[in-house]
Amino acid sequence: MKPLLEITDVCLSYHSLSGETPALSHISFQLMPGEFLAIVGPSGCGKSTLGRTILKLIEPTAGHIIYDGKDITSLNIRKMRPLRREMQIIFQDPYSSIDPRKSVIETISEYMFIHKSYPTRREIMNRAVELMDMVGLARRYADAYPHELDGGRRQRIGIARALSLQPRFIVCDEPVSALDMSIQAQILNLLMDLQDELNLSYMFVTHDLSVVKHISDQIMVMYLGTCIEFASSDELFQKPLHPYTKALLAAIPEPDLESRKKGFQLIRGEVSSPIDPKPGCRFAGRCEHCMAQCLEKTPEYVETEPGHFVACHLVNGR
Ligand code: SF4
Numbered sequence: 329m330k331p332l333l334e335i336t337d338v339c340l341s342y343h344s345l346s347g348e349t350p351a352l353s354h355i356s357f358q359l360m361p362g363e364f365l366a367i368v369g370p371s372g373c374g375k376s377t378l379g380r381t382i383l384k385l386i387e388p389t390a391g392h393i394i395y396d397g398k399d400i401t402s403l404n405i406r407k408m409r410p411l412r413r414e415m416q417i418i419f420q421d422p423y424s425s426i427d428p429r430k431s432v433i434e435t436i437s438e439y440m441f442i443h444k445s446y447p448t449r450r451e452i453m454n455r456a457v458e459l460m461d462m463v464g465l466a467r468r469y470a471d472a473y474p475h476e477l478d479g480g481r482r483q484r485i486g487i488a489r490a491l492s493l494q495p496r497f498i499v500c501d502e503p504v505s506a507l508d509m510s511i512q513a514q515i516l517n518l519l520m521d522l523q524d525e526l527n528l529s530y531m532f533v534t535h536d537l538s539v540v541k542h543i544s545d546q547i548m549v550m551y552l553g554t555c556i557e558f559a560s561s562d563e564l565f566q567k568p569l570h571p572y573t574k575a576l577l578a579a580i581p582e583p584d585l586e587s588r589k590k591g592f593q594l595i596r597g598e599v600s601s602p603i604d605p606k607p608g609c610r611f612a613g614r615c616e617h618c619m620a621q622c623l624e625k626t627p628e629y630v631e632t633e634p635g636h637f638v639a640c641h642l643v644n645g646r
Pocket residue numbers: 570571572609610611612613615616617618619622627639640641642643
C-alpha cells in the first residue's frame with residue numbers, strides 16, 4: 329500500500345525585523361490510508377502550524393509534501409482547489425470557526441455550494457441533513473444558530489462541514505481540548521466511528537497524550553518546531569526513549585493516587601527561545617540528563633528500531 333501523505337524535511341521560517349524565526353525544522357513522516365497519526369507537544373511547539381502547512385494554508389520554506397503520490401509543495405491556490413475537497417480541517421474552537429450568523433444547515437452546506445458538489449440546491453440541502461444524521465445532530469437543530477448550542481454540538485457542526493466534501497485526509501486541530509471531559513469522549517468516539525465508516529486518515533493534533541493513547545496508530549512528539557520522537561502508539565507507551573516523551577507519559581493522570589505519586593516527574597528549567605534557538609538540543613535547558621555535547625551539537629533524528637525514531641544523544645550514543 330502506498331502512503332497517502334509523505335512529508336519530507338519540511339521547514340518553515342517567518343521573516344521578521346530581527347531576521348528569520350524558525351517555526352518548523354526538518355519534519356518528516358508518512359501517513360498511510362485509514363491511519364490515525366497523533367501529533368503531540370506543548371503549546372507553541374508548531375504542531376498546529378504543521379497541520380496548516382500540510383494543508384497549504386501556510387507555505388513551507390523548504391521540504392516536500394507528497395499527497396497521494398503527487399508533490400503539492402509548490403501548487404498555487406488555483407491548483408490546490410480540487411484537493412481542498414480531499415484535505416480538510418476540524419478546528420479547536422468550534423465557536424470561532426463557524427459563522428455565528430449562519431444556521432446549522434447553512435454552515436454544513438456552505439462548502440458544497442462553493443464547490444458545486446451537487447447540481448441542485450435541494451440535493452445539497454438533502455446531503456446536509458444526511459450529514460447531520462451522520463454526526464449525531466438532531467434534525468430539529470437545522471435552523472438553530474451556533475450560540476443556541478453547546479460546545480459538543482458546535483463541534484459536530486464543524487465535523488459535518490469537514491465531511492461535506494467527502495475528504496480522505498483530515499487535520500483535527502485539538503478538536504476536543506475546549507470541551508468537557510464527557511463531551512470529549514463522545515466526539516472522539518464519533519471521529520473513530522467515522523474513520524472506520526469512511527476510511528479516513530487523521531492527523532490529530534493535541535497537547536494531551538492521554539487523549540490519543542487508545543485511538544492512535546502512530547504518535548509523533550514535537551518540541552520547539554522539531555520532531556523528537558516517532559513510533560507506533562503501543563511502542564511509544566511501552567518503550568518511550570526521549571526524556572521529554574517520558575515526562576509526558578509520567579504526567580498522564582492515574583486513577584490510583586499512589587502510582588501517580590511514584591511516576592510523576594516535574595520538568596524544571598528554562599524553555600529555550602523559539603525565536604533564536606541555542607545550538608544543540610532544544611530540550612537541553614530542561615533535561616536532567618543534559619551532557620556537554622547536548623549543548624553543542626543538535627541530536628540527529630535516528631531510527632533506533634524499525635519504525636521508532638528519536639533525536640537524543642543519550643539514546644543514540646548508546
Ligand atoms: Fe536531554 Fe541531551 Fe537527549 Fe537533549 S540530547 S534530550 S539534552 S539527553
